[in-house]
Amino acid sequence: MEAREMEPNYVNSRIGEKIKDLRNKNGLTQQELADRAELTKGYISQLERGQVAPSVVTLLDLIECLGTTPSEFFKETEEEHVVYSEGAFFEKIDEVGNSIQWIVPNAQQNQMEPLLVVVQPKEQLQEDKPHEGEEFGYVISGRIRLHLGDKSYVVKSGESFYFRANRNHFIENTGSRPAKFVWVSTPPTF
Known part of the structure; x- marks a missing residue:
């Protein structure tokens, strides 16, 4: 694992990106996700931009509200191999x-x-x-x-x-x- 991947800002950004991607895939606004997770729209916005780090309990609630599991949420997908020599x-x-x-x-x-x-x-x-x-x-x-x-x-x-x-x-x-x-x-x- 690269050192960059261990930095808190990188981790917060990746979590925020994944939450935003899942929210969009589910067709939810920030306000709708905030309402489901009993959070504020401002907190969801900050979270998606990697400006705050959620507690474990809050993250698990968000993952559940987004219809996925922790193992799926944290699963890193390999980049699709496209060109073969x-x-x-x-x-x-x-x-x-x-x-x-x-x-x-x-x-x-x-x-x-x-x-x-x-x-x-x-x-x-x-x-x-x-x-x-x-x-x-x-x-x-x-x-x-x-x-x-x-x-x-x-x-x-x-x-x-x-x-x-x-x-x-x-x-x-x-x-x-x-x-x-x-x-x-x-x-x-x-």
């Missing part, structure tokens, strides 16, 4: 050189799983059985043949595909150079 990617290369890169670490925990895939010439990826969800792809270079049930589709560089994954499906490269594409599955299945 190539160093964080996980790659699997099969025996013929086809490559699948998971370009968002731990995406299996999310609603969609983006992959960067390279299929070598005259090779194919393993067939997927029917599953719930949808799949999307965008071909960056080369071309692929998407087999979907008893039909197949050629998808060239600059084109995309989108389908419900309720049929057997797989991708092959019938061309003479590697095919590279982004493949997104929801929910994650790889």
Whole structure:
């Protein structure tokens, strides 16, 4: 914990910010919160600006009036990770050189799983059985043949595909150079 986080003014400011955020989320005015907690509007105003420190009893009353619990109130949320660099990617290369890169670490925990895939010439990826969800792809270079049930589709560089994954499906490269594409599955299945 940084020294700054231990300073009383910092703690008072964080408590005040959280109270103000919760008050606004609940659609309450300072006066309405003050009335519920049997405090004055001026005290709520000072509290939200970090100018006063509430007693433990007063803080617990305010937390209850705002419809939350002490554990939720003091829980620090991690900042959402948004950008991922190539160093964080996980790659699997099969025996013929086809490559699948998971370009968002731990995406299996999310609603969609983006992959960067390279299929070598005259090779194919393993067939997927029917599953719930949808799949999307965008071909960056080369071309692929998407087999979907008893039909197949050629998808060239600059084109995309989108389908419900309720049929057997797989991708092959019938061309003479590697095919590279982004493949997104929801929910994650790889």
